[in-house]
Amino acid sequence: MRYLFFIIKRSLKRCTALTKSQTLLNLFKVFQRILKAYATKLFARLPRGGTGIVAAATGMDGQIRISERDERVICYIVNSAEYCHKTSGDLAESVSKIIDSQLADGVDMSEVQDEFSAVITKALVTLVLGLETKFDNEMAGMTRVPWGSLESVGDQSEYVNGINMILTSSIPVLGSLLSPIYFQFFLDKLASSLGPRFYANIFKCKHISETGAQQMLLDTQAVKTILLDIPSLGRQTSNAASYTKFVSREMSKAEALLKVILSPVDSVADTYRALLPEGTPMEFQRILELKGLKKADQQTILDDFNKHGPGTTQPTIAPSVVPAAPPAPPSSVIPNSASAGFITSREDVLTRAAALGRGAATTGFKRFLALTEAAKDRKDGPFRKLFNT
Template sequence: MAAMTRVPWGTLESVGDQSGYVNGINMILSSSIPVLGSLLSPIYFQFFLDKLASSVGPRFYMNIFKCKQISETGAQQMLLDTQAVKTILLEIPSLGRQTSGAAGYSKFVSREMSKAEALLKVILSPVDSVADTYRALLPEGTPMEFQRILELKGLKKSDQQSILDDFNKGSPAISQPSSAAPVGQSMAPAPPASTVPAISNPASAGFIASREDVLTRAAALGRGAATTGFKRFLALTEAAKDRKDGPFRKLFNA
């Protein structure tokens, strides 16, 4: 996904088919997911889905802020790419031939990718209404994110100040830091599974809320996923992030 930050979105001349980095994501997942689905038991595969959902969506959103500049044509192309990536992610349970617990995963993916779609719609909005559009589509956004959006739209510092002043007057005080990483800084690591929002009935939704819940369910199901073995699986999952040749390493860094 890092390749999307290297696309010249500010000088794109026309909207076409999905971009090359989207094809790369599709190729990695299409070749890897069927293998994982055949090797992992349902409880392991569900945990993999939860980790993937909590990583890809937020990283995609943050990568938009890491682009240099995004023109109207570039934002339209990126919006098309966002919808394509969402479709690819939603097809993963079917690719793995394990769809029994996919409802919670699909809901989470749709919610996270809709944030990226909302961000791009803000970038596409006219300058005189960009503040109102941002408040409406991203009500939990921060002044720092909003300023970065103005930069992505190509506004000069002198033109940004009056818009920022009006935005700050109409916005409540926000204390939390922006989720968008400044340009040039490394991407923040994916949030751990324990930060995935809890669902009132995880068993019926097929969504694992925390590692403790995973361990409890694995032991209760009696599918060979004993607590010790599953902890080892968690450790291997975390260690896989540091591999330089793994397919999912390429998914985030290519």
């Protein structure tokens, strides 16, 4: 690559010694075509995912399986394209200063630079897709855990360890080979993929009991810690603020989802509205299924949920200072003995949901916190990392 530009520069220098007119411009355009062809060659070296009818039928369409060697090659392609992008621009600037002024407008490498930019983008997206594919087994393993029959909360699950092993194997290499700007681009793409994917994967599980939700909440916190540690693994932490913010936000959604699953049945709708205000009726129904509610019980809660709508709070009783007598508010918001478990305001919902995190809602969650406190006293093990602040 560097030798290619050495030849180009030497040829242009020899040409300028003879002429600075149309011949120089023609030679410049020849090298434009050569550089575009080189960009095409780089693009062709990138690993490709499954295509065609068979790939689509087996769920392999778009998946990219890459080895550690492939990851290195992709990084080399990114670096080559980055060098070509910069050097071709510098080359055009130099020639435009030498060539006859009336021909200077024809000296342009913007199309060539666009080609190399496309290679860089495709290469980094390929890296992300490759890592995504590596996580397939771990995501499938998460759905196979018997969340509905777990008897106790323990250390982080095996699929979490698998995610950690994949990242600790790949990220240090990528961080050492990619420049900071492109490693940051890679991080942003990775964050926009893994967080939402983990959230969606929770819905692929079957019944989740209270103990199962507690264990999954522990796993979620562990995965969040692992993802937040990626910039440090890559030894590039200077520009990781946006990545950290995005990961925290996306994984907090998963934590909120599990707190909804942990909430009592009589307040699950209000907790869902408060913690996941952008949720949908279809998603809420799936949460009821995850909680193991029977169809008849689900329908009663769904009817009330649909009546008030997702992401909304129920109206409060009008203050007594209003001159005209207000119409009677819906009975569902009037606290009485029949509806003592109902939450009447967003603040109450948030307080109650927060109580889940403190272990105040159920004795099961208190047992969970007791386990985590005991884990703090351990001298080793991945579980301890969650509580070292």
